[in-house]
Amino acid sequence: MNDAMIKDILLYLGLFIVLYVIALRIVRRFYKFPAPSFIGSFLDSRLRKTVQPPDGIIKGSGIREGMTVMDLGCGPGTYTIDVARSVGKDGKVYAIDIQKKMIEKLEKKLERKENNDIVNVVPKVAGAYDLPFPDDSLDLVYMISVLEEIPDKDRALREVHRVLKKNGILSISEFLLDPDYPLKRTVRRRCERAGFFFEKSEGRFFNYTVRFQKR
Numbered sequence: 001m002n003d004a005m006i007k008d009i010l011l012y013l014g015l016f017i018v019l020y021v022i023a024l025r026i027v028r029r030f031y032k033f034p035a036p037s038f039i040g041s042f043l044d045s046r047l048r049k050t051v052q053p054p055d056g057i058i059k060g061s062g063i064r065e066g067m068t069v070m071d072l073g074c075g076p077g078t079y080t081i082d083v084a085r086s087v088g089k090d091g092k093v094y095a096i097d098i099q100k101k102m103i104e105k106l107e108k109k110l111e112r113k114e115n116n117d118i119v120n121v122v123p124k125v126a127g128a129y130d131l132p133f134p135d136d137s138l139d140l141v142y143m144i145s146v147l148e149e150i151p152d153k154d155r156a157l158r159e160v161h162r163v164l165k166k167n168g169i170l171s172i173s174e175f176l177l178d179p180d181y182p183l184k185r186t187v188r189r190r191c192e193r194a195g196f197f198f199e200k201s202e203g204r205f206f207n208y209t210v211r212f213q214k215r
Helices: 005-028 037-043 046-051 055-063 080-086 100-110 153-163 184-195
Strands: 068-072 092-097 119-127 138-144 164-175 195-205 208-213
Touching: 055 138, 055 164, 055 195, 055 208, 068 080, 080 092, 080 100, 080 119, 092 100, 092 195, 100 119, 138 153, 153 164, 153 184, 164 184, 164 195, 184 195, 184 208
Parallel strands: 068 092, 068 138, 092 119, 138 164
Antiparallel strands: 164 208, 195 208
């Protein structure tokens, strides 16, 4: 295979991806639903972590040792393990997803030998409208390419506001290839409307994290 053929293949592949994302955006504009469990392998792939590196997510979100954190819309636990190690033995990660199959994927991951040291993750099946936590109980809630999948975003954000402690952190991370990708200003407007105060943002147009605080 010569260089010209490789370039043609990459060009057609790029065009296919662009058309695929456009088609998905059109569908998602009218129908909001969580990412289906059968794409869990992609969500948990090396490619996904290359696009959205865990270190960048953790740093941009303000996740620190000793925190009690919620991974809302955790899926198969793409970032849950990394965050669990970041908060350390004195911290805790509640991994929440509305789909039981996604939680089962995470539980299987936690059973792997290389993850035997992880004892601070609590997986739970729950929806964003009725989080199983008391008021003012969590230090930080993060969502990675999740908020736009939720039909009633305002209701979900109000519920997150309820469970966060005073000065608690809400972190929203997005990347351009996601069919539900929102602009930073859209995320900021929604979160401020729910009572959060903008703190900072990191990253660029393609891949960013926006951080808010409950005051």
